[in-house]
Amino acid sequence: MPDYSTQATEQIRFPETEYKKHPTLKMRALQWMGKKTVKVNEVSRPQITEPTDVIVKVTTSTICGSDLHLYFGEFSGMHQGDILGHEAVGIVDEVGANIKNVKKGDRVVVSAVISCGQCEYCERKEFSLCDMTNPSKEMEKMYGHRTAALFGYSHLTGGYAGGQSEYVRVPLGDQNLLVVENANLKDDLLILLADVACTGFHATECADVHFNDKVVIFGAGPVGLMAAMWSFYRGAQHVVLIDGEEYRLEKARQVFGNLNELGGMKKADVELWKGKSKNILESDLQSLSLSSPFTSGSESTEKKIESKQENIPSECFSGSKAFEQEIPKHVQFHTINFHDWASVDGGVVKAVQSLIPGGPDVCLDAVGFRFERGFLHTIERSLGLETDTPQILNDCIICCKKGGRLGIVGDYLNRCNDFAVGPLMEKGLNWKGGQVFVQRYWKDLLRVFETNQLNIDPTFIITHQVPLSQADKAYDMFANYKDGSIKVLLKPGMDTINL
Numbered sequence: 194m195p196d197y198s199t200q201a202t203e204q205i206r207f208p209e210t211e212y213k214k215h216p217t218l219k220m221r222a223l224q225w226m227g228k229k230t231v232k233v234n235e236v237s238r239p240q241i242t243e244p245t246d247v248i249v250k251v252t253t254s255t256i257c258g259s260d261l262h263l264y265f266g267e268f269s270g271m272h273q274g275d276i277l278g279h280e281a282v283g284i285v286d287e288v289g290a291n292i293k294n295v296k297k298g299d300r301v302v303v304s305a306v307i308s309c310g311q312c313e314y315c316e317r318k319e320f321s322l323c324d325m326t327n328p329s330k331e332m333e334k335m336y337g338h339r340t341a342a343l344f345g346y347s348h349l350t351g352g353y354a355g356g357q358s359e360y361v362r363v364p365l366g367d368q369n370l371l372v373v374e375n376a377n378l379k380d381d382l383l384i385l386l387a388d389v390a391c392t393g394f395h396a397t398e399c400a401d402v403h404f405n406d407k408v409v410i411f412g413a414g415p416v417g418l419m420a421a422m423w424s425f426y427r428g429a430q431h432v433v434l435i436d437g438e439e440y441r442l443e444k445a446r447q448v449f450g451n452l453n454e455l456g457g458m459k460k461a462d463v464e465l466w467k468g469k470s471k472n473i474l475e476s477d478l479q480s481l482s483l484s485s486p487f488t489s490g491s492e493s494t495e496k497k498i499e500s501k502q503e504n505i506p507s508e509c510f511s512g513s514k515a516f517e518q519e520i521p522k523h524v525q526f527h528t529i530n531f532h533d534w535a536s537v538d539g540g541v542v543k544a545v546q547s548l549i550p551g552g553p554d555v556c557l558d559a560v561g562f563r564f565e566r567g568f569l570h571t572i573e574r575s576l577g578l579e580t581d582t583p584q585i586l587n588d589c590i591i592c593c594k595k596g597g598r599l600g601i602v603g604d605y606l607n608r609c610n611d612f613a614v615g616p617l618m619e620k621g622l623n624w625k626g627g628q629v630f631v632q633r634y635w636k637d638l639l640r641v642f643e644t645n646q647l648n649i650d651p652t653f654i655i656t657h658q659v660p661l662s663q664a665d666k667a668y669d670m671f672a673n674y675k676d677g678s679i680k681v682l683l684k685p686g687m688d689t690i691n692l
C-alpha cells in the first residue's frame with residue numbers, strides 16, 4: 194500500500210468535503226458566525242454528493258464540550274457559516290448508489306469521526322487516524338500527518354458540515370453509520386454512542402484501566418463522567434473525579450456514591466468480552482465484500498483477507514484483564530473541587546495524595562488545552578507564545594504513580610510551554626491518547642446498553658433538551674455552566690421552550 198501519511202494530499206482522492214446543495218429544499222442549521230456567535234439559519238439541504246453518501250434526517254443532536262473550543266474561537270480553521278455538530282442520531286432519508294449496509298428508513302447513529310474503513314489505520318481499527326477523509330494541508334504542516342475528518346469541526350479536520358441541523362450528509366455511510374434495530378432504545382441513549390460514551394471508553398482503553406486500579410479523572414463533563422462509569426465497569430477499585438464546577442461533582446456523587454450498595458457498576462456479565470477478537474475478525478471479513486471508491490481493485494480478496502488477519506492483534510481490546518476478572522468487592526469514589534485547593538501548596542496534586550497515598554495507577558485527562566489556571570498561561574496564550582496550556586497534563590504527570598498510565602482524550606491543538614517533560618520521562622509513565630475510535634467501540638457498547646449490563650443509566654449526564662431553533666441560547670447556557678447544564682440535546686422537531 195502506498196504511504197499516504199506524510200505530505201501526500203496530492204495522491205489521494207478524498208470525498209467531496211462540501212455537500213451538493215439541493216436546488217429548492219431548505220433546512221435549519223446551526224452556523225458558526227464568529228467568536229461566541231452561533232445562529233440558527235435557513236440553508237440549502239444537502240443532496241447525495243458522492244455515490245457512497247447517505248443523507249440522514251436528524252432526530253437528535255447535541256452540543257459537545259469540544260464544540261466550545263470552536264464557539265470561543267480558540268480552534269484553527271473555522272469559516273463563517275460552518276455548520277457545527279458531530280453527535281447525531283436520525284433516520285436515513287436517502288442513500289447513494291454504492292451504499293450496501295444502510296437503507297432508507299433505517300434508524301442510525303452518526304459517528305463523530307469520518308473514516309474510510311480501507312486505509313492501513315482503519316484496518317488496525319484506529320479510525321480517528323484515518324488517512325483518506327481529511328484533506329487539510331494545514332494539519333499536515335502542523336502535525337506532519339493528517340488525522341481523520343470529523344463532522345462540523347473546522348477545516349482542520351476536513352470542513353464537513355455537521356449534524357446540528359435538520360439533515361446531515363454522511364460521507365462513506367456504510368462505514369460511518371451504526372444501524373440500530375432495537376426500537377426500545379431512546380435517542381437519548383443512542384446519541385452517547387456518537388462520541389462521549391465511546392470517548393470515555395477510549396480514555397479507559399488508552400490507559401488500560403483494569404481490575405483493582407486507582408484512577409484519577411480530570412474533568413467532570415460528559416466525557417469525564419463516562420470515563421468514571423467505564424473505569425468502574427472495567428474493575429477499578431477507586432475513582433477520583435476532579436473539576437471546578439460543584440454541581441457536576443454533586444451529580445457524580447449522586448450517581449457513583451452508592452455503588453457498593455448496587456454491587457459495583459457491572460451486572461457481572463464478563464462473558465460478553467470473551468473471544469472478542471474472534472467476533473471482530475469475523476465481522477471484518479464480512480465487510481470486505483463492500484465496494485468503495487477508495488479500494489485499489491488490484492488486490493485479490495484472498496490476499497486482503499490474509500493481510501487483515503495478520504494486521505489484527507489477537508486481543509483487539511488491550512484491557513482483557515478488565516473484562517475477564519470479577520469486579521472489586523468494595524469500591525471507593527471521591528470528588529475534588531480544585532477551587533478548594535487553589536491556595537494550598539501543591540494544589541490538586543496534594544489533594545490526590547491525601548486520598549491515594551503513593552499515587553493513582555491511572556490518570557485520565559478529559560479537559561484539554563484551553564483551561565489555564567493563574568496568569569502565566571493566560572498571558573502566554575493571549576500573546577500567542579503558546580496555543581495550549583499544559584497544566585492538566587502536568588497535574589496528571591505529577592499525580593500519577595511511577596510507571597503508571599496516562600489516557601489523554603481532552604483536546605489539544607498545537608504547542609505549549611512549561612511542559613513537565615522530565616517527570617514524564619523519568620517516572621517511566623505510559624502515555625496514550627488521541628481522538629476516539631468510534632467505529633471500533635460502538636457496537637460493543639451498544640450491546641452493553643442493550644443487555645442492561647450497567648447498574649446505572651448512562652443518560653444521567655443529559656440535563657437539557659432544547660429545540661434546534663433555540664440552539665444559540667443552548668450554546669450560551671452550556672458554555673457558561675448555566676442552569677446545571679452537563680449535556681444539552683438539540684431536537685429539530687421540538688416546540689419552543691422558555692430558556
Ligand SMILES: [Zn+2]
Pocket residue numbers: 257258259260279280305388389
Ligand atoms: Zn464530541
Ligand SMILES: [Zn+2]
Pocket residue numbers: 308309310311312313314315322323324325
Ligand atoms: Zn481510513
